[in-house]
Amino acid sequence: MKKISILGSTGSIGTQTLDVVAMHPDSFEVDGLAAGSNTALLLEQVRRFKPRRVSVASKELADDIRTQLPAGVELYSGDEGLVQIAAGGDADYVVTAVMGSVGLRSTLAAIEAGRDIGLANKETLVTAGHLVTEQVRRKGVKLLPIDSEHSAIFQCLNGESREDIASITLTASGGSFRDLTREQLRNVTVEDALRHPNWAMGAKITIDSATMVNKGLEVIEAHWLFDLPYEQIEVLLHPESIIHSFVEFRDSSIIAQLGNPDMRVPIQYALTYPERWHSPAQRLSLAQAGRLTFREMDFARYPALKLAIECGKTGGTATTAFNAANEVAVARFLRREISFLRIEEILEEVLGRHPVQSHPSLEQIEECDRTVRALAKSL
Numbered sequence: 001m002k003k004i005s006i007l008g009s010t011g012s013i014g015t016q017t018l019d020v021v022a023m024h025p026d027s028f029e030v031d032g033l034a035a036g037s038n039t040a041l042l043l044e045q046v047r048r049f050k051p052r053r054v055s056v057a058s059k060e061l062a063d064d065i066r067t068q069l070p071a072g073v074e075l076y077s078g079d080e081g082l083v084q085i086a087a088g089g090d091a092d093y094v095v096t097a098v099m100g101s102v103g104l105r106s107t108l109a110a111i112e113a114g115r116d117i118g119l120a121n122k123e124t125l126v127t128a129g130h131l132v133t134e135q136v137r138r139k140g141v142k143l144l145p146i147d148s149e150h151s152a153i154f155q156c157l158n159g160e161s162r163e164d165i166a167s168i169t170l171t172a173s174g175g176s177f178r179d180l181t182r183e184q185l186r187n188v189t190v191e192d193a194l195r196h197p198n199w200a201m202g203a204k205i206t207i208d209s210a211t212m213v214n215k216g217l218e219v220i221e222a223h224w225l226f227d228l229p230y231e232q233i234e235v236l237l238h239p240e241s242i243i244h245s246f247v248e249f250r251d252s253s254i255i256a257q258l259g260n261p262d263m264r265v266p267i268q269y270a271l272t273y274p275e276r277w278h279s280p281a282q283r284l285s286l287a288q289a290g291r292l293t294f295r296e297m298d299f300a301r302y303p304a305l306k307l308a309i310e311c312g313k314t315g316g317t318a319t320t321a322f323n324a325a326n327e328v329a330v331a332r333f334l335r336r337e338i339s340f341l342r343i344e345e346i347l348e349e350v351l352g353r354h355p356v357q358s359h360p361s362l363e364q365i366e367e368c369d370r371t372v373r374a375l376a377k378s379l
């Protein structure tokens with residue numbers, strides 16, 4: 001029986017993780033659940049999965065639900081609450097599925113507590129990849145990718161030697177606006193941007209997919225997860241999202257991982273690795289798919305992807321700043337304060353002004369995150 005805790009249990013990845021847990025009730029037990037503000041859904045999850053410990057985003061929300069929790073369930077709140085769910089109790093495994101760099105301290109706390117991590121929260125690695133990977137090595141825990149592209153690469157690399165890798169390629173759907181020119185992006189709405197062609201996901205990552213920031217974050221995530229230089233990480237447009245990513249080896253062989261777009265598959269693999277269990281995901285029929293198509297990435301069409309990769313190559317706090325500016329810009333777009341194209345402009349402006357620090361400590365990372373957020377809000 002594996003005891004798991006989920007940070008962000010009420011979100012897209014969190015609820016699908018609980019779907020996987022529900023499919024294998026004799027193999028998984030839920031120790032802790034951390035939500036943001038969706039207390040109605042959290043209470044439903046508590047009744048169904050019977051965690052011993054829960055957390056919500058604020059003390060006020062905790063006060064709202066205190067009397068509705070079964071006796072004995074420990075209740076926490078705020079950032080400290082996330083850390084409690086990540087590192088307290090007796091879970092063996094923590095799924096990090098909160099959105100944004102708010103997940104950093106709790107992920108580090110879970111690793112410090114010796115827990116294996118199922119990582120969906122890519123912003124954590126983008127913000128402080130050097131700290132997270134160093135701590136993973138020091139504590140000897142497993143860091144298993146949930147992000148579909150990284151799960152694909154992880155599966156393709158199973159049993160292979162690092163020296164044999166020529167390159168890895170992350171596939172990109174192109175997002176909601178893949179058929180629009182930059183000129184046509186001027187007047188797009190939040191509703192348009194939230195219509196992802198292939199995946200049903202949380203709002204922030206759906207916008208990131210439309211700006212191609214998501215692929216930029218994923219390149220940086222891949223750099224840390226697979227310990228590869230940026231020169232060996234490629235991006236390719238693949239509108240069908242059937243090939244989730246692939247690896248080319250030095251003998252010119254390519255190994256790819258394919259499947260219908262369904263996050264329950266990589267989530268389950270991260271939970272059951274190295275085993276593979278039955279999944280209800282719809283089987284892929286290549287005959288029915290008929291044709292898979294590919295296009296070279298157009299960096300002029302997607303300047304935020306170019307900027308993200310430049311930040312990755314610069315290193316230090318450049319990626320921290322990129323991520324913080326993006327989180328603020330996307331939140332402002334979702335609140336309809338700025339236009340879609342303004343997201344990219346804010347990224348350019350913030351990075352143009354950011355004094356990069358090399359080898360930042362956790363405190364320096366957090367300071368950078370705060371400063372950049374304030375700047376991005378003011379622009």
Ligand SMILES: NC(=O)C1=CN([C@@H]2O[C@H](COP(=O)(O)OP(=O)(O)OC[C@H]3O[C@@H](n4cnc5c(N)ncnc54)[C@H](OP(=O)(O)O)[C@@H]3O)[C@@H](O)[C@H]2O)C=CC1
Binds near residue numbers: 011204
């Ligand atoms: N969705 C997907 O298919 C994929 C997502 N990812 C990554 O997974 C992560 C989660 O994405 P997704 O599930 O789509 O996002 P959602 O917005 O759907 O969910 C985010 C979760 O985080 C919780 N949360 C937000 N702020 C806080 C906070 N301050 N304290 C505690 N909990 C908080 C939310 O709680 P509440 O709703 O209760 O407020 C919710 O449970 C992101 O990093 C994303 O990039 C990666 C690959 C695919």
Ligand SMILES: CC(=O)[C@@H](O)[C@H](O)COP(=O)(O)O
Binds near residue numbers: 147175205208
């Ligand atoms: C499901 C998943 O992993 C997302 O990160 C997905 O990849 C988004 O799709 P695109 O960024 O390719 O549009």
Ligand SMILES: [Mn+2]
Binds near residue numbers: 147218
């Ligand atoms: Mn992805």
